[in-house]
Amino acid sequence: MSDKRTQLIEATVDLFSKEGFWNTSTARISKHAQVATGTLFNYFPSKEALIDAVYLQLKKEVRDFVLEAYPERGELRERMDHIWDHYAMWAVANPVRYRLLEQLRLSDLVSQAAIDKMEEELAFMFEVVGEAHKQGLYGKLPFGFVSMIIHAHLETTINYAIAQGLSGRKLKNHLKLGAETLWQGIGAKG
Amino acid sequence: MSDKRTQLIEATVDLFSKEGFWNTSTARISKHAQVATGTLFNYFPSKEALIDAVYLQLKKEVRDFVLEAYPERGELRERMDHIWDHYAMWAVANPVRYRLLEQLRLSDLVSQAAIDKMEEELAFMFEVVGEAHKQGLYGKLPFGFVSMIIHAHLETTINYAIAQGLSGRKLKNHLKLGAETLWQGIGAKG
Amino acid sequence: MSDKRTQLIEATVDLFSKEGFWNTSTARISKHAQVATGTLFNYFPSKEALIDAVYLQLKKEVRDFVLEAYPERGELRERMDHIWDHYAMWAVANPVRYRLLEQLRLSDLVSQAAIDKMEEELAFMFEVVGEAHKQGLYGKLPFGFVSMIIHAHLETTINYAIAQGLSGRKLKNHLKLGAETLWQGIGAKG
Amino acid sequence: MSDKRTQLIEATVDLFSKEGFWNTSTARISKHAQVATGTLFNYFPSKEALIDAVYLQLKKEVRDFVLEAYPERGELRERMDHIWDHYAMWAVANPVRYRLLEQLRLSDLVSQAAIDKMEEELAFMFEVVGEAHKQGLYGKLPFGFVSMIIHAHLETTINYAIAQGLSGRKLKNHLKLGAETLWQGIGAKG
DNA sequence: TATGAATGAGAATTCATTCAT
DNA sequence: TATGAATGAATTCTCATTCAT
Numbered sequence: 054m055s056d057k058r059t060q061l062i063e064a065t066v067d068l069f070s071k072e073g074f075w076n077t078s079t080a081r082i083s084k085h086a087q088v089a090t091g092t093l094f095n096y097f098p099s100k101e102a103l104i105d106a107v108y109l110q111l112k113k114e115v116r117d118f119v120l121e122a123y124p125e126r127g128e129l130r131e132r133m134d135h136i137w138d139h140y141a142m143w144a145v146a147n148p149v150r151y152r153l154l155e156q157l158r159l160s161d162l163v164s165q166a167a168i169d170k171m172e173e174e175l176a177f178m179f180e181v182v183g184e185a186h187k188q189g190l191y192g193k194l195p196f197g198f199v200s201m202i203i204h205a206h207l208e209t210t211i212n213y214a215i216a217q218g219l220s221g222r223k224l225k226n227h228l229k230l231g232a233e234t235l236w237q238g239i240g241a242k243g
Numbered sequence: 244m245s246d247k248r249t250q251l252i253e254a255t256v257d258l259f260s261k262e263g264f265w266n267t268s269t270a271r272i273s274k275h276a277q278v279a280t281g282t283l284f285n286y287f288p289s290k291e292a293l294i295d296a297v298y299l300q301l302k303k304e305v306r307d308f309v310l311e312a313y314p315e316r317g318e319l320r321e322r323m324d325h326i327w328d329h330y331a332m333w334a335v336a337n338p339v340r341y342r343l344l345e346q347l348r349l350s351d352l353v354s355q356a357a358i359d360k361m362e363e364e365l366a367f368m369f370e371v372v373g374e375a376h377k378q379g380l381y382g383k384l385p386f387g388f389v390s391m392i393i394h395a396h397l398e399t400t401i402n403y404a405i406a407q408g409l410s411g412r413k414l415k416n417h418l419k420l421g422a423e424t425l426w427q428g429i430g431a432k433g
Numbered sequence: 434m435s436d437k438r439t440q441l442i443e444a445t446v447d448l449f450s451k452e453g454f455w456n457t458s459t460a461r462i463s464k465h466a467q468v469a470t471g472t473l474f475n476y477f478p479s480k481e482a483l484i485d486a487v488y489l490q491l492k493k494e495v496r497d498f499v500l501e502a503y504p505e506r507g508e509l510r511e512r513m514d515h516i517w518d519h520y521a522m523w524a525v526a527n528p529v530r531y532r533l534l535e536q537l538r539l540s541d542l543v544s545q546a547a548i549d550k551m552e553e554e555l556a557f558m559f560e561v562v563g564e565a566h567k568q569g570l571y572g573k574l575p576f577g578f579v580s581m582i583i584h585a586h587l588e589t590t591i592n593y594a595i596a597q598g599l600s601g602r603k604l605k606n607h608l609k610l611g612a613e614t615l616w617q618g619i620g621a622k623g
Numbered sequence: 624m625s626d627k628r629t630q631l632i633e634a635t636v637d638l639f640s641k642e643g644f645w646n647t648s649t650a651r652i653s654k655h656a657q658v659a660t661g662t663l664f665n666y667f668p669s670k671e672a673l674i675d676a677v678y679l680q681l682k683k684e685v686r687d688f689v690l691e692a693y694p695e696r697g698e699l700r701e702r703m704d705h706i707w708d709h710y711a712m713w714a715v716a717n718p719v720r721y722r723l724l725e726q727l728r729l730s731d732l733v734s735q736a737a738i739d740k741m742e743e744e745l746a747f748m749f750e751v752v753g754e755a756h757k758q759g760l761y762g763k764l765p766f767g768f769v770s771m772i773i774h775a776h777l778e779t780t781i782n783y784a785i786a787q788g789l790s791g792r793k794l795k796n797h798l799k800l801g802a803e804t805l806w807q808g809i810g811a812k813g
Numbered sequence: 814t815a816t817g818a819a820t821g822a823g824a825a826t827t828c829a830t831t832c833a834t
Numbered sequence: 835t836a837t838g839a840a841t842g843a844a845t846t847c848t849c850a851t852t853c854a855t
Contacts, residue, residue: 089819092818198403205396208395209391213385213391234384234428239424239428270827270828280830281837282837289830469817471818471852472815474850475814480849581779592771610768649824650823658841661840661843664825665839
């Protein structure tokens with residue numbers, strides 16, 4: 054909430070993106086956030102805690118964007134499309150943040166506690182996949198495999214959109230194409 | 244060439260896998276390789292150069308495995324299947340090395356020069372994708388997108404196989420299933 | 434005077450005893466005393482001043498206890514015994530405070546000014562030793578040496594009593610034994 | 624053994640004595656020892672280990688001095704006198720080191736492991752006290768109490784000698800006086 | 814008077830790299 | 835070529851103290 058807290062998180066996002074995790078010292082973060090070195094540690098007990106906070110902040114931004122106008126009581130396919138589109142649109146609109154989130158996920162820098170905490174809050178996303186699986190939408194493919202495929206395919210769709218700088222109608226079409234390819238691959242009837 | 248060089252690379256692979264990049268100092272690598280700290284710098288001018296060497300070494304191992312019995316003059320589909328199967332089989336047989344390769348790819352630790360150099364040597368893999376695209380196997384999907392999808396899907400197929408500890412017949416079947424899902428998704432007639 | 438001042442001194446005694454000087458920050462003291470970090474510095478201009486205050490407080494407690502029912506106009510030996518017994522009894526009754534006092538004395542943390550100030554207030558104790566010396570009670574031993582022996586012996590007597598957890602009659606006897614040993618050693622006629 | 628190791632220990636002794644433990648950073652020690660900051664940590668894994676090493680070094684110096692010409696098979700009293708005299712003489716000849724040793728003993732800075740290790744090596748000193756006690760030299764006084772008295776009295780004798788700058792014949796006489804006072808006090812027949 | 818966020822110098826420790834042997 | 839002690843800049847984190855509210 055605090056202004057300084059936000060400054061520190063933003064400075065971290067900025068520097069991590071620009072310089073990588075490993076060239077970014079707490080001293081640099083403090084300076085970039087225009088606060089004293091000690092101030093950082095008033096808000097975060099350690100560098101690790103700061104990184105966790107960055108991770109949670111970014112994840113929350115995605116979640117909030119996805120939950121905006123989320124058709125909670127809509128058809129399964131409607132909800133799936135909503136998540137697919139909004140997740141991707143957030144990523145394309147915030148490529149730096151998206152990239153950082155991906156890197157953090159693979160980096161061992163985020164504590165398991167932070168990951169677990171977020172997983173809970175994003176449960177609704179996993180549930181639609183489970184629901185679809187129960188309905189037999191994925192044919193004979195094992196559930197775990199399908200989950201991984203969906204995730205990877207969404208990532209790929211996003212990465213291509215970012216690489217091509219797609220937006221507006223083109224982006225919409227690309228997302229649709231990505232979704233179709235996926236459903237076609239995993240056996241959904243479209 | 245030199246025995247020590249190999250020891251150093253192997254020690255690096257080992258420690259990077261076990262402890263992560265960031266907890267692995269050159270001192271530890273030297274000790275693990277049973278050479279003196281100074282010796283490392285006789286073989287590699289810097290830590291970065293060592294990491295590049297590790298990356299190239301692993302990539303070469305994949306390439307060599309894929310090129311073994313490669314049907315250079317075979318049908319397109321035959322070649323594609325060979326690459327798919329062998330790449331995945333190497334990964335499943337060497338999960339530690341595979342994981343490390345993936346991590347290195349995303350880590351900013353490998354120099355662009357090393358990446359470029361390797362890309363050249365792996366050109367034959369990219370070529371089959373291009374060939375397939377020219378033959379219209381992928382329908383309307385843009386070439387860049389297809390390339391990314393293929394890569395991501397192969398990775399996912401591998402990750403699932405490693406996670407499930409598949410081998411033998413089960414692995415074969417899984418790889419086939421992965422391939423089918425892919426071709427079905429991207430519109431190939433199978 | 435102020436309640437907060439007392440709280441701060443007591444919190445310091447408590448934490449110094451439990452955690453040692455060097456692990457005890459002013460922040461911890463403030464928290465333990467249930468005041469804000471800034472408040473500490475309203476009462477004491479610096480950490481050193483706080484430590485001085487703690488030292489003086491403890492010393493005053495000893496002095497007050499020793500001066501209680503002090504036979505100011507009694508025989509020399511009576512006064513000596515009174516000091517010996519009361520000093521030791523305070524220490525045994527307040528081992529934590531006694532220990533802290535000893536530690537502070539040897540720690541370089543208390544300013545010379547505070548030490549000098551206290552020495553004045555405890556002058557009456559030194560005087561009895563001087564008086565005894567003048568009366569030739571200590572035989573040929575140099576005055577300075579006798580003073581040091583008395584102090585050390587009293588400390589030892591106390592330390593043993595604390596270590597053994599003596600109290601009541603047993604404590605009385607031990608103190609008497611300690612005193613006898615001392616007088617016998619330094620040549621007093623008993 | 625190493626020259627640098629010795630330099631570092633000596634620098635530590637020097638600075639600890641002159642400035643106290645708590646104003647003495649590893650950086651200052653390194654500089655005083657004329658080595659780089661990192662070099663200190665080549666020889667000692669942590670500041671605590673360095674302090675342990677200082678403690679052990681000083682203790683060994685005392686022990687070696689006391690063991691010189693020690694009459695291992697002599698009469699009890701002869702051995703007691705030897706220890707008393709040599710211990711005190713070392714202290715008077717090395718007041719700075721002696722002072723530091725005393726401070727370290729009371730400081731919580733030395734690890735229990737180091738203390739235990741040294742205790743073993745100094746066992747012969749404790750044994751003579753036990754032997755004397757068994758022979759009934761100390762009359763009715765409890766053994767633990769006698770031990771403490773002896774230690775305190777030796778310390779006091781040393782402190783006075785240092786304070787007065789005694790040496791040569793005067794020192795000899797003082798030590799004898801100190802010993803006599805002690806034996807007289809604790810009831811030995813002299 | 815009381816508060817507690819902000820400060821920034823300073824602490825212990827790490828580590829890639831060098832170089833005399 | 836191999837060695838490993840030496841280097842010192844850089845890192846994370848602490849803490850006495852200040853000051854605007």
